[in-house]
Amino acid sequence: MQKLIAANWKMFKTIGEAREMASDLVRRVGEIPADREVLVIPPSTAIFAVAEEFGHAKGFQVGGQNFHPEVEGAFTGEIAPRMLTDLCCTYALAGHSERRHVFGEGDELVGRKVTFGLENGLKMILCVGEKIDERKGGRVEEVLRRQLEVGLAGVSRDIPETDIVVAYEPVWAIGTGEVAGPEEIVHAHAFIRNVLVELFGEKGHSIRIQYGGSVKPKNCADILALDNVDGVLVGGASLQAESFSQIVKA
Numbered sequence: 001m002q003k004l005i006a007a008n009w010k011m012f013k014t015i016g017e018a019r020e021m022a023s024d025l026v027r028r029v030g031e032i033p034a035d036r037e038v039l040v041i042p043p044s045t046a047i048f049a050v051a052e053e054f055g056h057a058k059g060f061q062v063g064g065q066n067f068h069p070e071v072e073g074a075f076t077g078e079i080a081p082r083m084l085t086d087l088c089c090t091y092a093l094a095g096h097s098e099r100r101h102v103f104g105e106g107d108e109l110v111g112r113k114v115t116f117g118l119e120n121g122l123k124m125i126l127c128v129g130e131k132i133d134e135r136k137g138g139r140v141e142e143v144l145r146r147q148l149e150v151g152l153a154g155v156s157r158d159i160p161e162t163d164i165v166v167a168y169e170p171v172w173a174i175g176t177g178e179v180a181g182p183e184e185i186v187h188a189h190a191f192i193r194n195v196l197v198e199l200f201g202e203k204g205h206s207i208r209i210q211y212g213g214s215v216k217p218k219n220c221a222d223i224l225a226l227d228n229v230d231g232v233l234v235g236g237a238s239l240q241a242e243s244f245s246q247i248v249k250a
């Protein structure tokens with residue numbers, strides 16, 4: 001299975017900055033290793049510019065950070081999945097911790113986004129992860145199970161396993177420099193794998209599980225070597241071509 005190496009640029013980069021980084025990234029990475037898939041998720045305003053810079057560079061994909069689960073309509077400030085596919089997006093995120101905890105998105109809305117995105121031509125990355133008080137309170141499994149069960153409730157068992165990805169991002173490790181330890185990652189990913197098998201049967205073994213939270217060039221090879229880690233979702237270290245290209249090739 002190909003490991004999915006994804007860059008989430010969050011609310012960083014103008015069109016000019018995004019173009020510059022995208023062309024630098026293509027130059028630095030060169031040929032993407034055969035066992036890797038590379039995805040850059042810019043702010044919506046820069047998606048098309050990045051897609052243009054990627055041009056015919058084989059294997060570089062763009063994705064969307066967010067959308068509203070409707071075809072179109074009076075939803076000021078929102079964009080629809082078909083607008084993301086129109087910008088060449090292949091993937092979109094749902095349930096990122098910043099959407100959940102800064103913008104108050106609940107599990108049901110996240111689940112609607114996952115289902116709607118899949119039905120409208122996007123592969124979906126469902127982000128899950130516990131907050132620090134939930135970890136300290138021994139509630140990691142309860143939180144992950146709820147986020148997975150509700151987030152994937154509308155997803156058909158018949159979808160191709162490559163269309164859905166789960167990103168485990170412990171909230172306390174995001175942007176803090178505090179990466180989760182190997183035991184914590186292995187335990188959470190094994191738990192997620194078991195829930196995926198419960199939900200999707202055999203196919204659950206082939207659904208990719210990414211880790212996200214303070215991934216850097218210096219720790220990514222070790223993280224990618226852990227059991228059930230099928231990729232990484234990178235924030236801060238994905239903002240420079242030098243560090244993200246090292247992660248892609250780690």
Ligand SMILES: O=C[C@H](O)COP(=O)(O)O
Nearest residue numbers: 008174175213214235236
């Ligand atoms: O989507 C990416 C995650 O929020 C991780 O961000 P980070 O690498 O800056 O900790």
